[in-house]
Amino acid sequence: xxxxxxxxxxxxxxxxxxxxxxxxxxxxxxxxxxxxxxxxxxxxxxxxxxxxxxxxxxxxxxxxxxxxxxxxxxxxxxxxxxxxxxxxxxxxxxxxxxxxxxxxxxxxxxxxxxxxxxxxxxxxxxxxxxxxxxxxxxxxxxxxxxxxxxxxxxxxxxxxxxxxxxxxxxxxxxxxxxxxxxxxxxxxxxxxxxxxxxxxxxxxxxxxxxxxxxxxxxxxxxxxxxxxxxxxxxxxxxxxxxxxxxxxxxxxxxxxxxxxxxxx
Amino acid sequence: xxxxxxxxxxxxxxxxxxxxxxxxxxxxxxxxxxxxxxxxxxxxxxxxxxxxxxxxxxxxxxxxxxxxxxxxxxxxxxxxxxxxxxxxxxxxxxxxxxxxxxxxxxxxxxxxxxxxxxxxxxxxxxxxxxxxxxxxxxxxxxxxxxxxxxxxxxxxxxxxxxxxxxxxxxxxxxxxxxxxxxxxxxxxxxxxxxxxxxxxxxxxxxxxxxxxxxxxxxxxxxxxxxxxxxxxxxxxxxxxxxxxxxxxxxxxxxxxxxxxxxxxxxxxxxxxxxxxxxxxxxxxxxxxxxxxxxxxxxxxxxxxxxxxxxxxxxxxxxxxxxxxxxxxxxxxxxxxxxxxxxxxxxxxxx
Numbered sequence: 001x002x003x004x005x006x007x008x009x010x011x012x013x014x015x016x017x018x019x020x021x022x023x024x025x026x027x028x029x030x031x032x033x034x035x036x037x038x039x040x041x042x043x044x045x046x047x048x049x050x051x052x053x054x055x056x057x058x059x060x061x062x063x064x065x066x067x068x069x070x071x072x073x074x075x076x077x078x079x080x081x082x083x084x085x086x087x088x089x090x091x092x093x094x095x096x097x098x099x100x101x102x103x104x105x106x107x108x109x110x111x112x113x114x115x116x117x118x119x120x121x122x123x124x125x126x127x128x129x130x131x132x133x134x135x136x137x138x139x140x141x142x143x144x145x146x147x148x149x150x151x152x153x154x155x156x157x158x159x160x161x162x163x164x165x166x167x168x169x170x171x172x173x174x175x176x177x178x179x180x181x182x183x184x185x186x187x188x189x190x191x192x193x194x195x196x197x198x199x200x201x202x203x204x205x206x207x208x209x210x211x212x213x214x215x216x217x218x219x220x221x222x223x224x225x226x227x228x229x230x231x232x233x234x235x236x237x238x239x240x241x242x243x244x245x246x247x248x249x250x251x252x253x254x255x256x257x258x259x260x261x262x263x264x
Numbered sequence: 265x266x267x268x269x270x271x272x273x274x275x276x277x278x279x280x281x282x283x284x285x286x287x288x289x290x291x292x293x294x295x296x297x298x299x300x301x302x303x304x305x306x307x308x309x310x311x312x313x314x315x316x317x318x319x320x321x322x323x324x325x326x327x328x329x330x331x332x333x334x335x336x337x338x339x340x341x342x343x344x345x346x347x348x349x350x351x352x353x354x355x356x357x358x359x360x361x362x363x364x365x366x367x368x369x370x371x372x373x374x375x376x377x378x379x380x381x382x383x384x385x386x387x388x389x390x391x392x393x394x395x396x397x398x399x400x401x402x403x404x405x406x407x408x409x410x411x412x413x414x415x416x417x418x419x420x421x422x423x424x425x426x427x428x429x430x431x432x433x434x435x436x437x438x439x440x441x442x443x444x445x446x447x448x449x450x451x452x453x454x455x456x457x458x459x460x461x462x463x464x465x466x467x468x469x470x471x472x473x474x475x476x477x478x479x480x481x482x483x484x485x486x487x488x489x490x491x492x493x494x495x496x497x498x499x500x501x502x503x504x505x506x507x508x509x510x511x512x513x514x515x516x517x518x519x520x521x522x523x524x525x526x527x528x529x530x531x532x533x534x535x536x537x538x539x540x541x542x543x544x545x546x547x548x549x550x551x552x553x554x555x556x557x558x559x560x561x562x563x564x565x566x567x568x569x570x571x572x573x574x575x576x577x578x579x580x581x582x583x584x585x586x587x588x589x590x591x592x593x594x595x596x597x598x599x600x601x602x603x604x605x606x607x608x609x610x611x612x613x614x
Binding site: 051052053077079082083087088094095096097098099103106107108110112113116117119120121123130131134171174 | 451452455458459460461462466467470471473474475476477478479482488492534589
């Protein structure tokens with residue numbers, strides 16, 4: 001399986017704090033890969049580096065490393081990264097609260113459309129066609145995630161689980177090749193997280209690679225094909241989720257050294 | 265069939281249509297006299313300004329305290345082009361808009377990286393600079409003496425073999441002229457807010473990080489907003505110059521920016537119908553106060569105290585404005601409910 005994203009010796013410092021140190025791993029095309037680690041391990045920092053929100057201190061993040069569209073993502077602006085085909089959701093949901101469900105997803109189509117001020121004012125034929133396409137694609141994304149709410153309701157009025165879904169729909173509307181989900185199951189009940197796992201698998205089956213940060217081990221075990229564990233900003237372990245869960249180093253990182261001895 | 269088609273309009277649409285019809289018919293009612301028409305022209309002028317300013321704080325969530333700078337630039341562009349080159353009002357209008365937009369880009373491109381209050385301070389400084397420039401560069405603007413002798417707007421029908429109609433002292437003609445400008449502004453704003461451009465602005469207003477994650481270039485879209493806002497400010501300025509025929513720097517002082525800002529906050533930040541209502545209310549209130557204050561023995565400028573009082577009352581009763589955008593209204597409602605619950609809990613605990 002050829003990788004879609006290659007992270008090479010990635011480091012990120014905030015002043016004296018080494019948030020990420022020399023992290024390297026690959027993400028295979030069409031994989032569901034989990035990124036786990038205790039709180040403060042640097043998972044979200046890694047996401048932010050890939051998404052362009054943070055500039056890596058050193059190291060490389062290469063999108064499509066093996067083919068001729070290969071491009072260095074690290075240090076690019078977030079809007080460019082999205083355009084390249086890397087979409088994300090946020091740990092604490094970030095929707096456009098004062099807009100409708102449909103408009104939220106329509107904004108996701110922004111990077112794939114191009115009409116401008118003059119199109120908007122004069123309703124040029126190309127702008128009108130584009131608006132129809134935006135609406136169609138937005139509705140398709142909403143249908144895909146299975147959001148069964150009034151599309152003209154305000155995003156802020158949705159229940160928590162539905163807001164998560166809406167955020168995923170918005171990310172999917174950008175036509176990503178790689179989707180990064182930051183703790184999508186946080187705060188969900190078991191039924192909701194089960195539905196979320198189904199959704200993640202369906203997204204993958206539609207041809208999108210998934211990088212997942214998650215604390216809910218049921219979700220990680222249930223859906224991830226491979227996990228990367230980081231701790232204190234350092235690579236700790238990598239592999240099949242069930243093997244990694246038995247790894248004494250990983251248990252130590254989560255539960256302390258005493259627990260690791262007990263497990264051994 | 266027609267009746268069915270009508271029923272899809274909401275009540276609000278009927279109210280708007282009613283207002284438009286009333287505005288068109290007003291000059292032919294017994295209510296109309298020179299003073300009423302003059303006040304209405306002023307209301308329409310401020311509606312253009314309010315709609316233009318609304319783009320920046322209302323659609324993009326950026327505090328702009330220097331809007332009057334663009335109003336001044338538009339007025340002096342129109343004034344100077346008229347006095348020196350005798351250009352027609354209809355040629356000047358787009359030129360003023362373009363000049364306004366250029367200054368909007370020149371100011372916006374380097375400063376829109378700033379956030380919140382810092383940006384507001386820069387815009388405030390800009391409007392002061394414009395006034396200082398107008399006041400001191402007397403070779404160009406005649407400074408505090410003002411720029412007199414600007415021709416009134418004209419409607420040139422000579423290409424149809426008709427006359428050139430000068431709207432000098434013709435309140436009726438000016439009334440319909442400025443109403444047409446308001447309708448054009450409203451049309452542009454209405455179409456933008458339902459387009460990709462408008463959605464990008466609303467995204468920036470609601471959450472900048474989420475907006476960039478959707479591929480929106482913050483700086484580009486903020487600069488576009490600033491340019492469009494400035495263009496409409498300049499159009500209003502150009503109309504103002506041709507209407508009053510004499511302009512001087514003291515018409516473009518900081519308090520004008522604040523006055524327009526009050527209108528859009530009062531009416532409902534981000535709601536194009538609301539900001540027009542805000543303009544109508546504050547201009548009318550100004551006229552009422554102009555009559556009342558001398559009777560109370562107060563100086564005319566104390567009207568600002570009443571504007572302030574009105575804002576305080578609004579903050580208490582309708583913090584999202586007279587006609588808030590729906591979502592904000594809903595948010596405010598839940599917040600105030602929560603606050604009420606909190607107060608009750610506090611009360612029972614004590």
